[in-house]
Amino acid sequence: MIKEITIFPGIDKNGFKEKFTYIKLKAGETVSIVGPTGSGKTAFITDIELLAQGDTSTKRRVIINGEIPTDEIRYNPSMKPIVMITQNTKCFADLTTEEFLQIHARARKIYDQKVIQATIDLANTFTGEKIKRDTRVTVLSGGQTRSLLIADAILIGAAPVILLDEIENAGIFKQEVVSLIHNTGKIVIFVTHDPVIALLTKTRIIMENGAVKNILYQNEPEIKVAQNLLELDKKIGHVREELRAGKAITYDFLSVNFA
Numbered sequence: 001m002i003k004e005i006t007i008f009p010g011i012d013k014n015g016f017k018e019k020f021t022y023i024k025l026k027a028g029e030t031v032s033i034v035g036p037t038g039s040g041k042t043a044f045i046t047d048i049e050l051l052a053q054g055d056t057s058t059k060r061r062v063i064i065n066g067e068i069p070t071d072e073i074r075y076n077p078s079m080k081p082i083v084m085i086t087q088n089t090k091c092f093a094d095l096t097t098e099e100f101l102q103i104h105a106r107a108r109k110i111y112d113q114k115v116i117q118a119t120i121d122l123a124n125t126f127t128g129e130k131i132k133r134d135t136r137v138t139v140l141s142g143g144q145t146r147s148l149l150i151a152d153a154i155l156i157g158a159a160p161v162i163l164l165d166e167i168e169n170a171g172i173f174k175q176e177v178v179s180l181i182h183n184t185g186k187i188v189i190f191v192t193h194d195p196v197i198a199l200l201t202k203t204r205i206i207m208e209n210g211a212v213k214n215i216l217y218q219n220e221p222e223i224k225v226a227q228n229l230l231e232l233d234k235k236i237g238h239v240r241e242e243l244r245a246g247k248a249i250t251y252d253f254l255s256v257n258f259a
């Protein structure tokens with residue numbers, strides 16, 4: 001079981017050492033990685049997913065529970081304590097959604113069939129167009145695929161560390177993901193350009209030029225701003241869904257409270 005992961009500094013794009021001593025992330029923590037395009041956000045979480053040992057371009061090292069991970073943990077997929085869902089994650093197996101989840105549940109020795117529908121239901125709270133049990137995973141859209149994999153990682157997967165790269169771009173209802181993820185007991189890391197996700201996470205890692213530039217912790221005013229943005233976001237989301245559904249806007253949506 002992962003209680004904590006610790007990241008030791010590497011180098012920035014110019015070869016200069018990063019300026020933090022170490023970053024320790026504990027089970028149950030939510031973290032966002034923010035910074036300009038190309039600043040090294042994906043590279044940072046990729047180091048975690050690879051459990052880098054100074055052998056990636058950033059030269060960072062990642063240890064688990066204070067110990068260097070064994071080769072088995074690093075290279076055996078069934079031992080891997082980390083799941084990463086990226087912009088390009090796709091399911092290639094020619095299976096229905098139900099079969100896909102069943103295989104994973106069986107591999108995890110979960111025999112209660114209720115978990116299959118629960119996972120599909122959870123995925124459907126994240127996504128607009130509903131996934132059905134008999135939908136083939138190869139035909140799921142990018143957003144549906146990521147929604148399914150996030151739900152799968154939460155309800156079926158054993159991985160205590162979940163890395164999510166820009167889920168907002170998939171049209172996923174992110175506030176559902178963020179609110180749920182606070183209660184999983186897992187370490188969840190969001191690479192994000194989205195202010196709501198960034199403000200809702202407890203820790204914020206700021207990237208620049210391939211290096212960690214700063215680490216900030218959520219403060220009281222930020223929680224208030226996040227709540228206000230969330231309200232605004234719900235309104236925007238509501239309008240987006242109306243437009244997606246092909247409807248016309250016939251009322252002043254900003255004056256309506258969707259809470």
Ligand SMILES: Nc1ncnc2c1ncn2[C@@H]1O[C@H](COP(=O)(O)OP(=O)(O)OP(=O)(O)O)[C@@H](O)[C@H]1O
Pocket residue numbers: 010011012013014035036037038039040041042043044057058207209210211
């Ligand atoms: N410390 C580093 N040393 C050398 N190369 C790096 C370092 N950090 C990142 N890079 C490289 O810089 C490029 C951009 O990094 P990355 O893809 O992580 O950016 P990003 O912040 O995720 O950008 P985007 O917001 O566009 O997704 C990549 O090719 C990556 O391998």
Ligand SMILES: [Mg+2]
Pocket residue numbers: 041042043165191
């Ligand atoms: Mg990226």
